[in-house]
Amino acid sequence: MRIKSVKHTTRNLSLSVGAAIAISLTGCGGSNSDTDLKAVDTSAPVEDWVMIWNDEFDGDSIDSTKWSHEVNCSGGGNNEQQCYTDSSENSFVADGMLNIVAKPAEEGAELPYTSARLRTKYKGDWTYGRFEMRAKLPSGQGSWPAFWMLPTDEVYGSWPKSGEIDIIEAVNLGVVDADGNEEKYVHGTLHYGRDWPQNESSGKEYLLPDGANPADDFHTYAIEWQEGEIRWYVDGYLYATQMASEVRYNSKGEASGLVHQGWFSEYFDIATGEKEVHWDAAPFDQDFHILLNLAVGGDWPSNVNNLGIDETAFANGQSYIIDYVRVYECSTNPMTGKGCETVRGGYKDEDDALVTGKAPIPEPPSTGVVQELTVFADAANPDWPIWDCCGGSTPTIETDDAEHGAVAEFVIGAAPTVMGFNTTLLDTPVRFDASPMLTAGALTFEMKVVSLPSDANAVWKFKIESNSASQAVELDITQDVDGNPLTAGTWQTYSFSMQDLADAGLDLTGIDVIMIFPAWGTGEGATYRVDNVKFAIDYPELVLFADQTNMEWPLWDCCGGSTPVEAIDDEEHGTVAEFSIGETPTVMGFLSGDGVKFDASLLEAVGVIQFEMKVVTGAANDTTPWLFKVESNGAAQAVELDLSASNEGVAPVTGEWQTYTFNLQDLADAGLDLSAIDVVMIFPAWGAGEGAVYRVDNAKIFNPPPPSITLFADQENAQWPMWDCCGGSTPTVEIDGDAAHGATAEFQIGATPTVMGFLAEDGAEFDATTLLTSGVIQFDMKVIATPSETTAWVFKVESLGAETAVELALEASKEGEVPVTGEWQTYTFDLLTLSDAGLDISAIDVLMIFPAWGTGDGAIYRIDNVKITSE
16 A cells, blocks of 8 residues: 555554355356355454554644645535635534534625535545544535545546545435435445546445434444455445456457456557556556545435425534544555455345446457348347437337338427437447448438428438447438438438448447437427338359359360360259360369459458369379469469368368358458459369369359358257266157157256256367357257256356356246247347356357256256357
């Protein structure tokens, strides 16, 4: 602990402290703990806290070596109604107590009340420790006493970026409202985060036992502040805990969420000059000083209880009486404040003392893979609620014409408002990363104005926000995509490109609010409908060959003098392209016609060149390498690769159809100009292909669909076999009586506790990162026999060899259903929900469906259509 201009004094304090030790034993079936945290003995005195500063107010005046007065009429930034003075009428020491008195000001004064605000700045400044006050708080409507701390040096920026610690605040104590409710709460709060008005705070309120009021007697208020943690106490009882946020990282080392959502800081990085969010001990890792003050009125007390200020409560002065203020250092580790914790069981439980903070949840860096998003089309998207900001209405879903079906309807009344779709209404917003579609993406929607606003001059607006309104762009809706002006009674399409929105200042990585509305205050009387709200990109696609020749990209023999032909292959492939190589060295493939070039630049980050090939007859030399080559700009740029360098990594096998995929990003990185592709070749190495006959089908350049995996559908996936963890059984494939399911995976549980499901072979882990916002794990289940009607059925998924895991009841699925014996039921779990709960979705390797551990004896159930896919 650092102390400025303060002489150390040595005095020990005996406090109640307990050691809370939680031992968690986890296994594939569940967890248990042998430690009862509620039974920890906290009565043993300790000597770890050493008092280093105190004021017992035993003298006859305020000690100017410890305290200074703030003198101003600034209202504390909260519209408070007092001037702070250094007058002995507003603050004095008497009978071993510091008195801070709020009283009416003289007639004609700048503000109607006077009071005092004392601080230790530059006389007592500390990082970490125990800060304690014994005091009797004032009462009355409009009273606002505080014992709090501010940063001495604003290292991270002006308020609240460098933090504020409110050890104890209370407003309007003793006030009884019309319903007979008496105000008795005290509050402990932290302030932190971004610049006002995007600042954040979090805290907890507390009631004294037995209905006691803090204004009726003296009580002791304290915090214990250590690196990354602050705890609040009243009369020795720990009622609130706040902690720094703890970031969760995925298998790639990328921040992917929060293990604990606590406080955060935001400031400019000295090295990069970029504003960054930090999830660490900052800003509560610097010197703070103590403040004592009594405010009158202000934004908080004047707007709660009986409202305003009760003049009679202050007519004879209202007193905040402090017996002492003490500061202690943790002798175990003064530099971190750790090792002297006065704790009890439950102090880090969210349903007890732990406070959830307001830190933004980090998301992995953009994958560069475009994920399109439908915000609304025919039905509400639960991740993007329909929203009226301020008008008090509830937008509805109505049925429109046959083409549009269900649409979102908004109605604006007299209250000014904006309307649209808002994911920040959720406890965990599902922000959309549109950055990969920067150059070619757009937000499009259709709108039909049913009735225009009463204001004939009302201008219609489109507004989009990101990252909790830290960035926003508002544009006029002037004309639809066909150039027509907005007209009532007809559906019109509007489109706003991602490039234009980014150029206007929008951060595309965290879009969370979409608004469509008449300009603020001009919309009364408007009724309008919206449909097909989508983030989409119109990717180019080139089919070189699929069942027939593309006449702009004909089959081609460079130099051998042959004419490739169309041939008939198996039922699956039908018409294919066939190439035959004679003794003359050559290359073969697809050559664009005159003036025809394919621009694949928009596909660079996401696209592939893919084709299927079957070698009918191999080259005379069996060791001949097979090659893939692509050229652009008349062979000005070219990239040549072995077929085994494809994503599949396989060499041709005579007589078998095989798929080959090459990422356009890899080709661009190797020097290919993707904007003017004009030749695609597949051939045995030059001069070594004599005698080869081979066929090509489904050759195309395109953006493939998102990755997916089927663990079981009609048959077992050899890389994800059925699995009994611990019961010793072998799950089987059984034919179900339901024609829709056919072959299914059947699991039977005996007396031995177990869990069952699907376990990936080594190397078969599934990376669902690109499916984060759109993906699901889904399966069908039918219970044949259940051991008990009260058995809880569980879904569990693990990754990284059980390093991360999430376990949920089946009824926590999107369908919200419990199993019904004898019926097939579908269960769907969002990957985003699983990720937010702590699962690293970049390496999923176990999927389990089972009756709760130890309760499954006699259960028989079947599983089908198990997949991880884009919904």
